[in-house]
Amino acid sequence: MLSTCACSHRSPTVGMLKKRPYLFVLVSGIIVCLLCYLKDSESASNTTWSLEGEVVETQSSTRLNGVTVRIKGLERRVRTDANGRFKFDTVPEGQQTLQILKVGYQRFEQVIDVNASTPYLKIALEALSFQMQTIRVHSSNRALSQFEETTDLVLDEEELQRRLGMTLANTLADEMGISQRMMGRAIARPVIRGLGGDRLLILENGERTGDKSASSADHAVSIDPTTAKGVEITRGPAALIYGSSTLGGVINVKSNHIPQILPRRLDMHLTFQGESVNSGLTGTTGFTFPMGDFAGNVEWNRRLASDIQTPIGVLENTALSNVNFSGGASLIKPWGFIGASGSSYRSDYGVPGSPEGHINGVNIELDKQRYEGQMEYRFNTTILEKVKLQTAYTRYQHQEWESNGRLGVEFGLLTYNVSAMAHLLDNAIAGVWWEYRDHATDGFYWTPHTREFALAGFYLNQRNFDKLTLQGAIRYDLRRSEPFRPGAVVRAGAVQRRDFNGFSGAASGIYHWTDRLSTGATLMKTFRAPGIEELFSDGPHLAVYSYEIGNAELGPENGYGTELFVKYADDRFRLNLALFRNQIQNYLVPTNSGEKEWGSGAAGWLWIYQYMGHDVVMDGAEIQIGGEVLPQVHLQLNMSYVNGTIQTNGRPLERVPPLNGKFVISYTPAPLHLYVASRFSGSQTRLGEFEEPTDNYLVYDIGSYLNFSWWQLENMVVFEIENLFDITYREHLSRIKEAMPEPGRNLKLLYKLNF
Known part of the structure; x- marks a missing residue:
């Protein structure tokens, strides 16, 4: 990592963000743990x-x-x-x-x-005898936990390792309705039903990640999937307990940084992964241990990768280097638990070059420190089951370096989150959430130093009748964006305080015709306030080949979603079908103005993009069908389609994935699993004003995985060949598709050991 001390002399605001953060979360958590330990907490008879x-x-x-x-x-x-x-x-x-x-x-x-x-x-x-080889989709079995049916997809640790990719988006990309926004293999963020960015929340243990991956295509998600213990994707009413802009859903990545169950002995794990397409190597090790009523967890992760090989050559400046470390402890008692953790994530990755931005590309260095505290107290009364308190502090530093060694853009972000949730025994959750963000920039990107305040309250309830399950949620959000030095007038408009507030709500009904068949519908209304960059940005952003200007007069987004679904499952056959329509008023998107900013970029100019609001509608469908056709032989097909239109002018909405899917044939003589898969996509010819079309493709993968025990050690081996025939193809959501296609043939090997 390059030294950044010089930046603090040029920018006091960014320099302030580089100071070592107060470890108030960690210290307060330890103090409370000790107080609770000294107190006799045995309240049971x-x-x-x-x-x-x-x-x-x-x-x-x-x-x-x-x-x-x-x-x-x-x-x-x-x-x-x-x-x-x-x-x-x-x-x-x-x-x-x-x-x-x-x-x-x-x-x-x-x-x-x-x-x-x-x-x-x-x-x-x-x-x-029949088990679909996919992220498990929960059926309508009402004996599951009280809000189980609101969780669409659950990826536990074992399934996560089987599908492990370089990024979270790559790990989830083959699932129904999920695509990825990319600028190379190392820079990717999930897109669900055509919605990404701030319209798709990515959480770390239930709280904001504290990075800037939602704001731009060149910003990586600061989570390595190798360290995750599980991934949940939630849509519908339950998503509103996490945020107000959840038409796309919520992805929650869970870790074991703060243990919640006291281990009986020392538990350790080792994970190694390699892939050929970029000479990538990943290693992860960690252990959880008991100490009386305390439990501790320590984990370390390292990932290295060279430039990506494609069927037509090397995609230069796509190397990657990540290092991740975490440690935490908790006090676990019959009444619940209380704990704290700290983690560090550092990444150095390249963004491919472009004549419009920088011919030799841009290198991005990010550094994130995160401190979390959690407490859960179980009341187990006739009204209140438990209360959970959570806090997180994140310090995020992001620098974009040009090939000549000059700092192009720098971001500093401090994020504080506090939430409290009461789980009521009447199948309900009520809670409040608070956030403070301090955002500063340096280099040639002149977004004013701004802070944000947010406060929300929410309530979720579920009612179970004989064959009918009803769910409902409401949420109200307040948000303020306040520049530290208001009054200036820039091309984005007047730099001044902006206040936003809005209501969100959702209702869902599921009718269980039989134990195997259920149908349902969901209605949602969402709210999203514009972010700091959308309001006040002004400057060249070479990594995404554009000159970005905000719009200080923007209003909030209001989304309206409708979904109809059918689910059927028995021992040999499974069907999931969903039809949806999302309408968003004042959909905020950087729009190419057709004008050029001279004096920036390798070519001497950049296209000017300004944030504008449009009314859009997105219609789509998803289907998943699978079954056991012969003993231990299974077939499965996933397909999804989204059609996006700007209602104000009738033009297609840009950056919408085309029809795509995956077909899998698997043979499962336990404990061995073998499969052949084909990934396919139709062409995309419904284009935004400045988009280029993308051809259809068909790509084949093969793989296997094996679980076995040896000397009481649990072992997992996963082997896969992606793009078996080294096909040249392009993804429509890739920002570099015109320069280079997707990666070529890739051999992947993973080994995990638990002991």
Whole structure:
């Protein structure tokens, strides 16, 4: 990483952001932990006991993550963690019935005699004969946790490793309705149903990531998927507990930085991954350990990659170097837990060159420090189940260096988040959320030093009837953007304080015709206030080949979404079908003005893009269908389509993915899984004013994975060849598709060891 000390002399505002942050989250968490530890927290009577154990797969003995464990009669439920463990506290003495549920496995029930001598439980689940090889889509089984049906996709740790890509977007890209906005393999962000940026929230343990990946195509997501313990994608009413702009959904990446279940022993893991297309190597190691009532977690990750090979040559300046470290601890008691963690993420990556921006490309260095605190207190009363408090502080530094060593653009961002959620026993969640952001720039990008304040309150409820499940949510947001030095008049307009407020709401109904078939509908109204860059930006952004100007007079976006869906699942066949329509008033997008800014860029000029608001409509459909055609032979097809139109002028909306999908044939003689897949995309000829068309393509992949135990060690090996025939193809959402196609043939190998 290049030294940035010189920048602090040029820019006091950015220099302020480079100071070491106060570790208030970590220190306060440790202090409260010690106070709680000194206090006698054993509030349960002598007739209650702890009940804990682990869930494994019958054949391979692999520990299963994300299994729902329920105590019938008490209506209490938990999920197993990344090591397959679960724990209930204050369970009444006597016989209790445990119910174990996981999609793709047979339902299991067992009567347990709960007393002082109840042993540690080890429960084995048997896989069903048919299990779709995809991120598991939750069925309409109402015995799952209270808001299970609002979570569309769940990727547990094992499935995450099977599909592990260089980025979060690459890991999820083959799933139904998900695309990726790219500027090379290392710079990618997910797009769901054509919506990305600030319209698709990416969270880290339920809070904002604190980076700038949503604001521009050249900004990377500051999360390495290798360190994640799970990924959840939520749409519908439940998404509103995380944010108001959730038409695209919410992606929550979960880690184990703050342990929530006390491990019985030291747990360690090692992960190694390599790929040939960029000589990429990744290594991750971590361990979780107990110390009395405390649990600690430490993890380290390193990723290196060279320039990407394509079928027509090397895509220069696409190398990558990441290093990631985290550590955390928590106090775990029958009443709940309290803990804190700290993490560091550093990345140095290249953005390919362009005659419009910089011929030799731009190198970007980012540095993020993050501190989190979490507390969960279980009341288990007739009204209140538990309360969860969470806080996060993130310091983010981002620099874009030109090939001549000159600093082009620099961003500094401080983010504070605090949230409180009360889980009510009447299938409801109520909470508040607060955020403060301090944003400064340096170099040749003249966005004024600005701070943002945000406050929101929300409520989510679910009602279960005989065959009908109803869900509803409301949210109200206040947001203020306040420049530190108001009064200036720039090309974006008058630099002054802007206040925004808006209401969001959603309702969903699911009718269960049978245990296998359900239909439903969702209605949503969302709100999004314009960001700092959309209001006040002014300067050349060479990494994305444009000169960007904000619009200080912008109003908020208001979105209206409608979805109809059908789900069917049995032991041999599964169908998911969804039709949706999203209408967004004042859709904010940087629009090519047709004018040039002279004196910038390698060619001496850049196109001027100014943020404008348009009314748009996006219609689409998704289908997933699969089944077992022969013993241990499965077929699966995913397809999605989005059609976007600007209603104000009738033109197609730019950067909308074409019809695309994936077809998989798999053979699963346990514990070995083999598959052949084809990824396909139609051509995109519905183009924005300055877009270029993209041809259709068909690309083949093959792969296998194996889980096995050896000397009580759990092993996973994944091997895959992407783009088997080295096909030359281009993705429509790639910002560099005119310069270079997508990567060529890529051999990937992953090995993971748990012990």
